[in-house]
Amino acid sequence: MKPVSTAEPSTEPKLERAAGGQQPASGAASLPVVTGRDADSQPAEDELQGALAADPPLAPTEEFLAELADHSQRLETACPQQILAWAVERFAPKFSMATAFGPEGMTIIHMLSEIAPETPIFNLETGYQFKETLQLREAVKQRYGIEVEFKYPQQTVQQYEAANGGPVYKTDPNRCCFDRKLRVLKEAARGLHAWASAIRRDQSEDRAKAPIVGWDKKFQLVKISPLANWTKKEVWSLISKHEIPYNPLHDQGYPSVGCWPCTRANSLGEDERAGRWSGFQKTECGLHD
């Protein structure tokens, strides 16, 4: 896969800036990493393996998974700020967050601004996001001084649709999400050990069993969900109390906002995520299932 382009290609990557600004966590040296990769490969593969050898991903050993399960259990009664503080201490500077600027994501950004504002945060800019969503990047910068990095797919929307005979979201949203979100996140995950997710257990059946701390097989990262035990009401109370910026579309009947082609306003009494991929069986973009 070719490298994913970023918003500021000529500047130093945000992750590296953050790495220089934080001390490694005390437990970081003992984290299990993948070693012993085959060096006998093609040049491009060599380059990738070289990068992996210099910055290997974590290895989900039995011992490590058991440790994560213990932490998850212990953190069940912790507040989101305590969970985030633990994640930062354990995994920074290889701890990051992907956000779609939803109310939960904005809540976590607010908390991180007080706990560890140097945490790198990125948004998967599919090219199909609402302008209201994109404007939140500037709102976050203004309010917290945090620059959320846009991560882009290889092809622009125009190139992608031209190459596929039209919008892929109309016929195969799974593939569209794979190409424009999952691939990008996989690339962005390189060099990381852990990421924060903004999911809540009461959002949907799919999310009901999310652990506070777990192993994300798909992205080979530790996944931390500080808001897993929070309710929608708690999220909005915090937003209201601290006047945290949020997407104005939430006031126009969109409880969950994704890409504009795959998001509609909800009707009264519908599931919070009913307006996403309406007309398809799909309920998740693939990042959290």
Ligand code: SF4
């Ligand atoms: S949410 Fe829709 S437009 Fe966005 S990446 Fe997925 S299928 Fe494509």
